[in-house]
Amino acid sequence: MEIKVTADLLSKNNQLANANKGVFDEHKVFTINLMGSPGAGKTTLLERTIEKLKDRINIAVIEGDIYTAKDAQRIAEHNIPVKQINTGGACHLDALMVEKVLKDFDLDKTDLMVVENVGNLVCPVEFNVGEHAKIAVLSIIEGDDKPLKYPLIFRESEAVILNKIDLLPFCDVDFDQMKKDILSINPEINIFEISSRKGEGLDAWTDWLVAKVNQNK
Amino acid sequence: MEIKVTADLLSKNNQLANANKGVFDEHKVFTINLMGSPGAGKTTLLERTIEKLKDRINIAVIEGDIYTAKDAQRIAEHNIPVKQINTGGACHLDALMVEKVLKDFDLDKTDLMVVENVGNLVCPVEFNVGEHAKIAVLSIIEGDDKPLKYPLIFRESEAVILNKIDLLPFCDVDFDQMKKDILSINPEINIFEISSRKGEGLDAWTDWLVAKVNQNK
Numbered sequence: 001m002e003i004k005v006t007a008d009l010l011s012k013n014n015q016l017a018n019a020n021k022g023v024f025d026e027h028k029v030f031t032i033n034l035m036g037s038p039g040a041g042k043t044t045l046l047e048r049t050i051e052k053l054k055d056r057i058n059i060a061v062i063e064g065d066i067y068t069a070k071d072a073q074r075i076a077e078h079n080i081p082v083k084q085i086n087t088g089g090a091c092h093l094d095a096l097m098v099e100k101v102l103k104d105f106d107l108d109k110t111d112l113m114v115v116e117n118v119g120n121l122v123c124p125v126e127f128n129v130g131e132h133a134k135i136a137v138l139s140i141i142e143g144d145d146k147p148l149k150y151p152l153i154f155r156e157s158e159a160v161i162l163n164k165i166d167l168l169p170f171c172d173v174d175f176d177q178m179k180k181d182i183l184s185i186n187p188e189i190n191i192f193e194i195s196s197r198k199g200e201g202l203d204a205w206t207d208w209l210v211a212k213v214n215q216n217k
Numbered sequence: 218m219e220i221k222v223t224a225d226l227l228s229k230n231n232q233l234a235n236a237n238k239g240v241f242d243e244h245k246v247f248t249i250n251l252m253g254s255p256g257a258g259k260t261t262l263l264e265r266t267i268e269k270l271k272d273r274i275n276i277a278v279i280e281g282d283i284y285t286a287k288d289a290q291r292i293a294e295h296n297i298p299v300k301q302i303n304t305g306g307a308c309h310l311d312a313l314m315v316e317k318v319l320k321d322f323d324l325d326k327t328d329l330m331v332v333e334n335v336g337n338l339v340c341p342v343e344f345n346v347g348e349h350a351k352i353a354v355l356s357i358i359e360g361d362d363k364p365l366k367y368p369l370i371f372r373e374s375e376a377v378i379l380n381k382i383d384l385l386p387f388c389d390v391d392f393d394q395m396k397k398d399i400l401s402i403n404p405e406i407n408i409f410e411i412s413s414r415k416g417e418g419l420d421a422w423t424d425w426l427v428a429k430v431n432q433n434k
Contacts, residue, residue: 037254038338038367039359066339068366089369091308091339119366121255122283122308122337141358141381142256149285149336150255152306164358170387172414197389 013127016095020102020130027107029060030216031115032209033129035153036137038119041163043071044196045137046114050078052206057111057213062101064093064118071116081105092124093117099130111213121150133158133212141167144174147181154182159190161205166195230344233312237319237347244324246277247433248332249426250346252370253354255336258380260288261413262354263331267295269423274328274430279318281310281335288333298322309341310334316347328430338367350375350429358384361391364398371399376407378422383412 024031034042050059060081063072072084083101085093098115105113115131117124125134136157138146141164147154154160160182168175179191190208194201241248251259267276277298280289289301300318302310315332322330332348334341342351353374355363358381364371371377377399385392396408407425411418 037256037336037359038363039254039356065366067368070362070366091337118339119254120308120337120339122335123340139256139358141356141384142254145287146255149282149287151284167358167384167387170384 010126013095016099017128017130020095020099021132023102023107024113024130024132027110028217029107029110029113030213031113031131031133033115033117033124033131033134034137035117035121035124035134035157036119036161037121037139037142040119040121040137040139040142041161041196042116042119042137043074045161045163045194046116047074047078048196048199048202049114049206049209050075050080052202053112053210054078054080056210058109059112059114060105060110062093062098062113062115064097064116066090066118081110087118091118091120091122092127093129094127095129097129111217112209121146121153125153125156132216136160137163139164140173140175140178141171144178144181147178147185151185154185154189157186157189159192159205159208162191162193163196165193165201166198227343230312233316234345234347237312237316238349240319240324241330241347241349244327245434246324246327246330247430248330248348248350250332250334250341250348250351251354252334252338252341252351252374253336253378254338254356254359257336257338257354257356257359258378258413259333259336259354260291262378262380262411263333264291264295265413265416265419266331266423266426267292267297269419270329270427271295271297273427275326276329276331277322277327279310279315279330279332281314281333283307283335298327304335308335308337309344310346311344312346314346328434329426338363338370342370342373349433353377354380356381357390357392357395358388361395361398364395364402368402371402371406374403374406376409376422376425379408379410380413382410383415383417 192205409422
């Protein structure tokens, strides 16, 4: 019974997500769904990405958060279009929430839409919002056991940002094992090693992202 | 419709949780529900706690994980009773899952039952499993904005472990603000500042826990 309800919800959500994707395709907007644990560093990564790319492509952002507008306020300071979605308790964004804010954007003037999901390594992965690619953000401080413990997000993502690499000398993480485990789950995934705080390793990531945006034109 | 289903699920879960609590009370087992993000350091904290307390009280552990038995294997090395629950995709433990493994424990020989939940700062808070107290674990590296962004876990918990404090010098976290925000959400909460990795700050936490166990006898 509970399983059937969930399957119905997911099926309905997928229909709405496909409709959203159709809208993005119509306007040639490349859309990513940025996911990761609370504190993985999604918003800081996004700020550094915007700083590097805002003169090259037009970026817009949908911020998902349970209650606050803290992340949207941070993004708005970079003078790009941003809308906040508060889920009011729900642990993930869904396609309907995203559909409701699409009208607030000028999609013909948007090359890249970033949907930053609620901080959660589990639930958001199951709810497509219409994205072309899922991107996982994992703070290396979370530990080298996380890929095998939470495999779905790595299986479904086109790229993973291993963030906060500046903290590697101060923790007991086996970084090689972490990367090996991610590749064992998804041999096709692109791995980017980044310190958003120190601004290290961003170029490979932003170049990859721009290439994806250009392929979509 | 979706909201009603959720309310029904939570109501049914609460009934089962109360039944579990009745079992714990009958056997005078003090039970905590240990919750936090992936990589907050729940399992390492638990290992340090077991090392400090295993000669003073009888501890048993229920490990919640989506797929693996990695955490249960770590706990089993400390020679205490442990059972693994794999949720098979679900992002939290519920009372029914816990009820099913209770028969595997000798509860008359248990003073403290620790239920380590799936790594998730959101969903587990809503699903009681029969615990006497919820305990939040927050890695300070997750950032000082997390208490206000994820308030429910701090509102519902009797204690919060601020973990990985050895990394404070290497990050931009405003630690005083983090603690102030937690207390603004829940003025009664007990805050413990700990580095599980370095073994720092554990005494105040384990003393508090033993006092709780003794009050329950």
